[in-house]
Amino acid sequence: MPATESLTQRQFDRIATIAKHRWGLALTPQKRQLVTSRLLSFMRGAPFEDVDAYLAHLEAGKDERALLSFFDTLSTNVTSFFRDRAHFDYLERELFTGLARGTLSLPGRRLRMWSAGCSTGCEPYTMAMVAYDRLESAGGWDVQILATDLSNYAVEEASAGAYEWDSVKDLPRETLRRHFEERDGRWRVRPHLRQMVKVGQLNLMEDWPMRGPFDVIFCRNVMIYFDGPTRERLVRRFLGLLRPGGVFAVGSAETLAGMDLDVRSVMPSLYVK
Ligand SMILES: C[S@@+](CC[C@H](N)C(=O)[O-])C[C@H]1O[C@@H](n2cnc3c(N)ncnc32)[C@H](O)[C@@H]1O
Incomplete structure (x- = not known):
């Protein structure tokens, strides 16, 4: 042309x-x-x-x-492992540790998380690493992370769970060794992580097939590209699928301020329903 x-x-x-x-x-x-x-x-x-x-x-x-x-x-697929680390530290400290020690409980020992707009998968695999490291030794936990994106490229990459050295080079060596294996020059998430993450293609603007409830929903650095009314509509839909007490996070440059929602802010860009 x-x-x-x-x-x-x-x-x-x-x-x-x-x-x-x-x-x-x-x-x-x-x-x-x-x-x-x-x-x-x-x-x-x-x-x-x-x-x-x-x-x-x-x-x-x-x-x-x-x-x-x-x-x-x-679309912009920029992402990284442990992006906005404070959110993962919060999950580890306030949720996974309590579940592992038995000071918190969830029905059926089931933990359900959703990374909405997961890009190439760094976000859901980070959730998986942190949950695995805390809950594995506690035993008997059924942890599933739903990872969705609309982009073909993102869904393919997240499904493959294989990354260039550049994407993993900043991970602590011990984390890298525990959760990745190198094959053909790419760093692949090990099967224990891959099994926890279910990758799917989903347009957030359309109907959602899942019912929830989720314990954690991350929709970070996705809604910055949406206008105010679209963002608010979407946030309300997310909260509708979050259990009471569940955690909802947006990107560090985003906020729910100005929306009249049934959530409390516990740290910048992270909310509890
Ligand atoms: C910048 S990435 C954010 C990745 C990850 N959440 C993070 O914070 O690192 C934004 C992602 O949102 C996805 N996205 C944008 N609009 C979407 C829509 N309507 N439905 C589903 N995904 C969408 C893009 O394909 C892209 O992968």
């Missing part, structure tokens, strides 16, 4: 409408440069005559694969 060097305002508005309605993403005018470069580089390999033909194809809404590829070009 002949790559034009820029998008017209009308084309950008059409993209913004698709992104908002399908995925909740609010593409502000400041994003125009980024969207333009990602779209044009994506279009170089795509079988469309021009940007308008491509946008018309997406707007028709029939080609889920094309829509998901487009989402992948727009």
Whole structure:
């Protein structure tokens, strides 16, 4: 396709409408440069005559694969193990330790966590490492972590659970040894972690198949791309699936301030229902 060097305002508005309605993403005018470069580089390999033909194809809404590829070009998958470590320290201190010692209990010794917008899996596998290290020796705990994302790339990577050295190099050596094994130059989460994490593809803007209740829900650094009303609607849906006393975390640059919710803030960006 002949790559034009820029998008017209009308084309950008059409993209913004698709992104908002399908995925909740609010593409502000400041994003125009980024969207333009990602779209044009994506279009170089795509079988469309021009940007308008491509946008018309997406707007028709029939080609889920094309829509998901487009989402992948727009979304940001930045993540890391133990990102915003204080959240994991809180879980370890206030939840897992109590469960291991028996000062806290959960029905059926079942612990259910959800990493919503999990990207390539660092967040759910961090949850798994911390839970495993605290609860394994306590025995008899059924821990499951649901890890969902809409991005094809993210879901594939999280499912593989295999990482470049760069992603794991800052982990303490003992943590690395216990939870990862090196194969073919990649660091793979060991089966005990992989088994705890169930990876699925889910658009947070659509219906959710799961019923909950969850004990912990993390939706961190996902809603920053959504507008206020979309964010609040989503937070209410998350809280509807969280058990009373359950933990809800957002990204460190995010807050639930201004939403009238049945939660208390226990530390920055972390709440208890
Ligand atoms: C910056 S990453 C955050 C990863 C991880 N939660 C963390 O904090 O490190 C944001 C993720 O949200 C996902 N995302 C954005 N909009 C989404 C939607 N509507 N449904 C599901 N996932 C979405 C993106 O694909 C991306 O992987």
